[in-house]
Amino acid sequence: MITPKFFEVKWPFLLAAMAVLLPFLSFSQDKSAQAAINYSLIPKLPKPPKPEPFTISTIPLPKNVVESDLVNYLPDGEHLLMEVHFVGKKKSDLAVMKEDGSEFNCLTCELKEEIGDEMPVPLPDGKRVYTPRGVLECSPSIVNCKEARILPLVYPAIPQATIVRRIATNMSPNGVNVATGLVTTRGYLVLVSDLTRVSDDKGDHYELQQGKVVASSPNEADFLAFRPKIDGAGEVKSFADGGRSLINLALFESNNYDLAKIDLTTGTLTRLTKHFSYDEGTYPSPDGKWVIFQTHRHITRMDAFGLIPRPLFAGLPQAAGVSMQRNAEYEGYPKATRFYGLTMVDSYGDRARLPEDGYTGVNLMTDKDDVTLYNHMGNFAWHPSSTHGIFWEQKDPNTVKEGERTGRLRMARFTARKPTKPLPPTTPAMNWATDLKDFKWTTATYPEQGTLKGKVAGYAEISTVKPTPGSADEPRRVIKYVDFTDDGVYILNGSESSTLRPGGYDKPVSWDADITVSGKHTGFLKAKDVKLRVTGMSSGIIQAELDKHKMEVDLAKGLPTGVPGELR
Secondary structure, eight states: BBOOOOOOOHHHHHHHHHTTTTTTTEEEEOOOOOOOOOOOSOOOOOOOOOOOEEEEEEEETTEEEEEEEEEEEETTTSSSEEEEETTTTOSSSSEEEESOSSSSSSSSOOOOOOOOSOOOEEEETTTEEEEETTEEEEEEEEETEEEEEOOEEOOOTOOOBBBBEEEEEEEOOOOEEEEEEEESSEEEEEEEEEEEEEEETTEEEEEEEEEEEEEESSOOOOOOOOOBSSSOSSSSSEEEETTTEEEEEEEEEEEEEEEEETTTOOOOOOOOOOOSEEEEEEEEOOTSEEEEEEOOOOOTTTHHHHSSBBBBBGGGGGHHHHHTTTTTTTOOOOOOOOOOOEEEEEETOSSOSSGGGOOOOOOOOOTTTTTTTTEEEEEEEEOOOSSEEEEEEOOOOOOOOTSSOOOEEEEEEEEOOOOOOOOOOOOOOOSSEEEEOOOOOOOOOOSSSSSEEEEEEEEEEEEEOOTTOEEEOEEEEEEEEEEESSSSSSSEEEEEEEEETTTTTSSOOEEEEEEEEEEESSSEEEEEEEEOSSOOOOOEEEEETTTTTTEEEEEGGGBSSSSSTTTT
């Protein structure tokens, strides 16, 4: 068993680590019959809601608190549970205060251990707090914490593999199920386990027991047909529907990061977001009616990568390098600027891929200094009534001096809503998923050549150009589209090629493309001498056009930030 201090990690490392595996592996939720579902099609859904009024206000913090980007509500709806950073202190701490900023109390300031890393989750008993680095126990309660101690969290052994890195985790409202993404020496898996307190010869601690593998890589995707699945097996985002569902990051088309929901009672997967921009952190309302998520759809930063819907297989080599563009961030860069906004949709999600074609949610960050000076960072915490919530806005790091507050704590209040009750907590049996103890890794590779058939019409010819013996060149995959379409709306012709990055994620991926789009929408995608990197600045020029959407970016100069004329 492994304790978390050996493998704490953020999302960029997952992308970097998986970059080596992506050209060869595939992802999906375990034991589910999803192959026949065409997620490129927009299903018929209920009529979307009308826009509703909301206000945004700032919550005061103690002067010595410089950051509180991870917050949650206690079940009483009166107190906030927060991970905070104090001036001049490297260690982060957990604290509580009322949502108006009063009665601030640090819970862990007197403890040597450090926990946190992600949104702290209070357990239903009101005495304990889950984090992926350990569990805080308070006596007699979290609000009135007179005695506190941190117990370590022990992660399970993985069959035929060793855990390399822990990615994002989330805890169910039932106070038992924990979802965790784990990078191992054999691949990646999403595990749903039971949080269990144990007292033995090793002392008091918590373990993740009775694990179920709900998504994994590699898996049973159709390799011969060049149809990978990265639907339910992206980074863990949030439990939803009272714990019945799990929302994860997903890829349904090349380089377009979306969100997918796994029904944990059946294994059925649905696509929540469909917009061509980048979506990530996800925060469902307690009553199950709304979902707020981090996104770049309020600016054009990621448009060049996802605007043209190419088949998922084509973008596998580029996936890690593309994701690193989202926040002016690459491995080792000290001050990453977040360019996220917050969008809210109803429980059915997007109704369209392009905003002019239908409902794609409501932008919640509309203050005059949002985008220009502040962006979303951390999470969004809903009040139990689903009428309002708390979130952190990061101030542009280039404007923050040492010791200054790095952002502001905000409240979004939906002023026309009436309070609702949270959905009752659910503990799904997950009989469809594989028990961790019985999990077996599989291996598979894509053919070097063949035909990728469009789900609606057309095809793409796949070939691999190998370097001559002794050459420093890398293998290159070539894809030629002939009236290719997965949805009957976007028809692709032309070609693209990409190196496969053998030997390590520190090497850049080279990508070129010249693709035209016809059908209901018209446009093109051109990529010239693009070098996508995860350990440094990328380079190359990308041009993308689809109807009125027009983008041209020179990656070596940076990408749009939302501020006119500014690139980073």
